[in-house]
Amino acid sequence: MGTTVLIVDDSKLARIVVGKTIAALQPDWIRVEAGNADEALALIENQAVDLAVLDFNMPGRDGLDLAEELRARFPDMPIAVATANVQDEIMARARAANAAFIPKPVTEDGMRGFISGAALRLRSAGQ
Amino acid sequence: MTDTVDPAIRRDNRGAAADLDALRALAGPLFDALVGSGMAISVTDPRQADDPIVFVNAAFEGLTGYEAAEAVGRNCRFLQSDDTDPETVAKIAKALATTGTASADLLNARRDGATFWNRLNITTVRDASGAPAFRIATQMDVSADYRDEDLGRDLRATRQRLLEAKERLRIAQAVAGAAGAWEWDIARGRVIADPRFATLYGLDPVEAEQGLPTSAFFDTVYAADRLRLKIAVAGALNGAEVFARDYRVVVDGDVRWVSARGRTFLDADEQPVRFSGVLADITDQKRVEERLRIAQSAGGVGTFQYLSGFGTVDVSEEFCRLLGLHPAASLPVRTINALVHPDDPPLISALGDAPIGAAFHEFRVQRADDGLERWLACRGEHQLAPTGGISFIGVIYDITATKHSEARLRALAAALEERAEVTQQERDRVWNLSRDLLSISDRDGVYRAINPAWKDLLGYDAADLVGLPMGGLVHPDDKLHAQQQTAGLRAGDMVADFDCRVLAKDGEYRWINWTAVPEGGFIYAVGRDVTQRKALEDQLRQSQKMEAVGQLTGGLAHDFNNMLTGILGGIDMVRRRIGEGRMADAERFLDAAMQSGQRAAALTHRLLAFSRRQSLDSRPLDVRDLVASMEDLLRRTLGEQVRLESEVADDVWTALADDNQLESAILNLAINARDAMPRGGRLTIAARNVQLSAARLAKSDRAEPGDYVEISVSDTGLGMTPDVLGKVFDPFFTTKPLGQGTGLGLSMIYGFVQQSRGHIEIESREGAGTTIRLFLPRHLGEADEANDTHEVAAHAGAGETVLVVEDDPAVRLLVVQVLEELGYRAIETEGGRDANPILQSARSIDLMISDVGLPGLNGRQLAEIARESRPALPILFMTGYAEQASEQSAFLDEGMEIITKPFAIDQLARRIGAILERTKP
């Protein structure tokens, strides 16, 4: 069974960049995308998702709201919030939702910690 | 005394006593005194395999717990513990290999396993041949200094960091020259500054080099500027990239303006770690700037500076005001030109093919704020910029009133022409009320009438002047030019915008801008007082000079720092890669460092050429070859319109000059000539032998009567007026753009010829072309043996001894390394104090390589001293920038040569090889 990563961002370019970065780190992972929180929640109904990378600033519900909701439903799912909004307050809220914080622009270096940590957790949970 | 020593020797049962006698013979009574001093001493013998201990004293036994018998015969490393820092050990070994002395703190272990910090001081005793015979080490327990292991580690780390920071600063300073540099270690909260910074700030230079609390950055700052500086620094410490502040410091009651330019360096996590920059004294510049600012707004003169290729122009506030724009320090070219009347030339045009030299044009603008149309004049100068490209610096001013009076003048002339149609009153109104000088002269240029403005401005009544010829009041320096203008008027030409100085009744000269028309047997002239504008232009030029100085010391030093960061960063990366054993991509970083280095070198050369202090490498030079080799390049430069002819005599002598400089001089002259022949023509480059007499050289400072090689560049172009001719070598020459192709280029050629002890002549007539003759001194002797050094392959040494004198450890290390790799023996010294005893000794030395700028005795003085005892010793000087060395033939005696820093390793190797080859018996 492959690992599926959900990428939620209203910007298609951002989804491409995040997707490319993950592909470089974990080429085998399956990537699914959603353009906002509602789409993401609808997608989860039909498809198993192992981890999620969420944009913060989106139309409708923002990425932290989505993270909190996902967290309530999947207590162990690795979640990251990716944003250029590096305010201390945002970072603190992400931490409170037990989500990793990835500063935008997303780079391999910025993403590596979260992805390898998530891979490890998923593997040990799978065993 | 022997009693205290003997037991130790007796305990040494391995028969080292014979060695010790040898040691005593070399080291003298001092050794016994040391042994008995209570200080722990060990002696090793580097001539034996693995440098074994041959002696320890009782204090050593007490310190380490080992008995002499256990210690003797082993290498000192048996004292090392598991935690001994291998880097320190390596450093000691390296220091011993190069200088023979070493000092370091090493974590050692006693016999019982307890560790202690051992402060080692090792010195080498050499035998008669100079080879190491013994190493004497003193040891001292300094564990107290390291009581806390963490503290110890920190201390070492700090010391290391300090050393690195100091080194970076020192290099930056050496390259940047005049500017002071600082380095702010953000984590440690320390500021390290170089001596120049310390001087500017009134700090103790030694303490500043070792690092000061950060408050030192603010303490001597003028109180009113302090908080503003703190705010700017706070920005930099929190990650702001751009730091640029001008502020005042008070040292001994003296207030100076300084300009600080800096930048913050981030670590991999984007956290600021280092904030460094350079500081320059701009007191003089500020003073001029302020005067200029006041004068500009009072005189309605706006200044600008534009560098080719840029989209924006640096402008003054008054510049903006004249165009009706908001005050700004820079404006886009597009915005400026958009205001210019579509039928007029743009204010700023692309500089691609602008001739170097003065430029003037007039144009109309529609002011951005009130939409009014105004006439402006732009007067400026195109120069080669020190950083490459062409700069256009100049002023603009409103000439609407002049334009109007021009129109009025025409009206007046017309009115006088048709007396019948104009009332006396109307005519008088213009005549009497004008603030401009109005005059009517007859066809011969004799004043017939002048208006009352002459009285107001210059103090003359009509009675003073009427009946006298025009031009009698003109300043002698402007007279020639004025006569030409008058001649033109007589021939029916109009005069527009002609400036000359006119003597007022009170004996002062005033600058008057003239417009004049010949009309119906009379000459009507209008003159406007532009003295203030002229004064401004002078001040502007002065401020440009100051700015150039400021740039050299401030902005460019900053560029250097960036390049240095590239170099040091690259080297640092390589060191890490080597440390980690990852050689694969080390090359890449070396390339990057090399590139930065080359860029820095190119920049230095450009700067030195600009400031005309480039070190000239005068060599015997075959002019014939040089001209022939340039023909292709010249043809391409001149284009199809200009025919190139070369007339070099077959028997032309060998000249003595710098070939690169001569090449660039000829090229410059050819380009000037091309520009003077817009419709094509013929350019002739000739060379022949001449003898110059004292009479002919009367105007030359440096040349002496004798044999010269004359190189001439002639064109069939526009030529120059005598007036322009007199000024062409003035670097800040600005008059009307009559003489094409004049400016900085010619003044640089002049500088080169002067430095070469040659002579330059220029011959030109308007419409009849220009010939410039360079006279370079004849070289008596064989042509060009020195040039061979270019081809000589790095020559392998055969153990020749080379004395290296260089205070910069990095350069010294490099030179010594090259020497050793090539098979020479290097003796390393830091300056006259170390080098002199060696020069006075009997040691054989085959070559001395010395820096020119040394602390204390300089390299040249040291060479004098060396030559007293060793008259035939070949000497190679290294110099980065040395005014005394800028003319090599005068600086160098027989057997002395010079190499300019930065140099490639190969280049150094070849020079050393060639010198030693030549001096071989």
Added chain:
Amino acid sequence: MSIQSIFLEELERDALTELVNIGVSRAASSLRKMVGDQVLLSVPSVEVVTREGAATLIRERESGELVAVRQDFEGVFSGRALLIFPQVNSMALVHAVTGGALSEGEATEMEDEALTETGNVVLNSCLATMANMLQKPLQMSLPEVMRGDGASLFNLSAKHAEGGVVLFLYINFAINDRDIRGYIAMLMDLPSLQALRTLINDFIERVAGDVG
């Protein structure tokens, strides 16, 4: 300009300039990561001008059509941040940020998309860093692409429109070797300015004690 001194003391202007400097440096570093090229910044300029004045300042510098990504912010102080560049640079910037990720055709198709995301990253980095320095949170709106001349870019929404004067901050930037230049600009209305002033004074006090 006497109007300046009424609203901001020299020190306050200095402090604000530095805050912007810090924020913009962070923004430049983000942009640098996106385009993989050096981004050069000018010294920030801070002025109190009328809204028309702000438009004039930009118009005098840029006579052509402009593209801007705008983001409004709200909190203790509020206003609008803009990433502005000439329309002619737009595609070059899109190419620079999309680099290898997109084909030529895709890049053209996604021009506004790419501009929005670039503006989002650059402006967010800048504003968030400033908010952190001032120790007060800010809410940022969704970024939006605007086209037009200076005047249309600076019409604040009706909500902010009461004051005749605005605080106008701008910084030139240029991307090395790509011939792309532009501005990061910020406008704040008057009530915001007073709140900002208090925060700036706190910042000055921290600095006065903090450094040296």
